Amino acid sequence: MSDRVLAVVLAAGESTRMKSSKSKVLHTVGNLPMISHVISALEKTGVGDVALVVGRDAEPVIAAARSGKLAVTAFEQKERLGTGHAVLAARDAIARGYDQIIIAYGDAPLIEPSPLAEALAKVRSGFDVAVIGFETDKPTGYGRLLTSGGELVAIREEKDATPEERTVTLCNSGLLAINGVRALDLLGKITNNNVKGEYYLTDIVEILRADGGKAATVEAPADTVAGCNNRAELAELEAIWQRRKRHEIMVSGVTMIAPETVFLSFDTEIAQDVTIEPNVIFGPGVRIDSGAVIHAFSHIEGARVASGANVGPFARLRPGANLHANAKVGNFVEIKKAEIGQGAKVSHLTYIGDATVGENTNIGAGTVTCNYDGYNKFETVIGADAFIGSNTLLVAPVKVGNGALTATGSVITEDVPDDAAAFGRARQVNKDGLGAKISARNKAIKEAGKKPR
Ligand code: UD1
Ligand code: CA
Secondary structure, eight states: OOOOEEEEEEEOOOOGGGOOSSOGGGSEETTEEHHHHHHHHHHTTTOOEEEEEEBTBHHHHHHHHTTSSSEEEEEEOOSOOOHHHHHHTTHHHHTTOOSEEEEEETTOTTOOHHHHHHHHHHHHTTOSEEEEEEEOSOOTTSOEEEEETTEEEEEEOGGGOOHHHHTOOEEEEEEEEEETTTHHHHHHTOOOOSTTOOOOGGGHHHHHHHTTOOEEEEEOOHHHHOOOSSHHHHHHHHHHHHHHHHHHHHHTTOEESSGGGOBOOTTOEEOTTOEEOSSOEEOSSOEEOTTOEEOTTOEEOSOEEOTTOEEOSSEEEOTTEEEOTTOEEEEEEEEEEEEEOTTOEEEEEEEEEEEEEOTTOEEOTTOEEEOBOSSOBOOEEEOTTOEEOTTOEEESSEEEOTTOEEOTTOEEOSOBOTTOEEOOSOOOOOOTTHHHHHHHHHHHHHHTTOOOO
């Protein structure tokens, strides 16, 4: 039978240094709240239940934590008296009886399952606590892991450390695993007898050693345990996360010409043999199938691009854009909530919204689906093999049939039957000599230095 593991996730901080109207853990990395990243890493570590310790913005924080599959119980920490106090806010969850307890912070979204698994294994092998540390040349502000003979003997907070202890570069990430049977007893012995007057979770190491227990360290790469205190650090986390996600996508068979200029979301899915040119942004909810090409400077969100399709340069795909195989969406084209049929082409300067475009249809430059009356949205349906002349305005709701054609510059307000040609424009009139006359008049006005009327 596998172990029962509870994760206690601390997210009750005031987030003062974020200078934000919302809780820090709701700020996003890769377009997903930090707290959701933490929960999803825990999900991959064999954690069964999550006890979430919340303070401000409890409701949205709990909702974000519940976005994954894990069962999350929330506990309110009414006063912010330190990390040791915060963990005990979840006392009732810990008391349910678990083999191991993991403690994690809601503001460290880059955590990876492997050091967590290693920490759990240490506890399983007989250590009371296993603390995840990292090496850094800038240890200021972190608790230091003091070791002796391969065992962890204490965690010293910066403010309480001697000058000699401050030279230690192995730092406390905040992540740790505790023997579930002993957890409540050990946590209950934490006091606030220190420089900050806070209940330090980190005191647990000296407490258990005084009791004859032992603690271990597990080392993790610094950039997987980094936390976030302000917006500058948030941007650093984003950069690390983006690098990781780009790498993952490239090694899965996607070509990126300038990966550092491509921005991905937590759920971006890109299949093998897709090429992404420089400066492309993927918002949430995008899937690109094999062999598609995304040209430079495209912005894609909530969209699906089927295999062999071609997007951009300078294209915008908004939520609900669905490009079928080998479709083409060219420069300065915006697509929203629309099906673009197999092999259809929307090559230049066009808006297609709330629409269906059939197979192999060609949409001319400057076409606009006029889908909105200021209050309501209406649909445009264009059949297969149709030809929409340049600068056609399709005033929705309207249908253009299979094989139909609209004349350039038309305003289409009525349905067009299959195979028909629709002319919705004024007839041209030529007036002999009038052009030259108007030009001569304009020239005279300019030379007289008068303002034309
Ligand atoms: C803590 C560790 C330190 C470690 C560092 C890593 C302690 C005493 N110190 O310090 O060893 O190097 O993290 O980043 O544990 N929180 C609550 N309620 C509280 C206090 C904190 O929910 O009453 C939450 C915060 O929101 C945050 C986390 O716990 O997510 C850590 O708290 P913070 O005050 O940032 O601890 P540090 O001083 O950074
Ligand atoms: Ca911190």
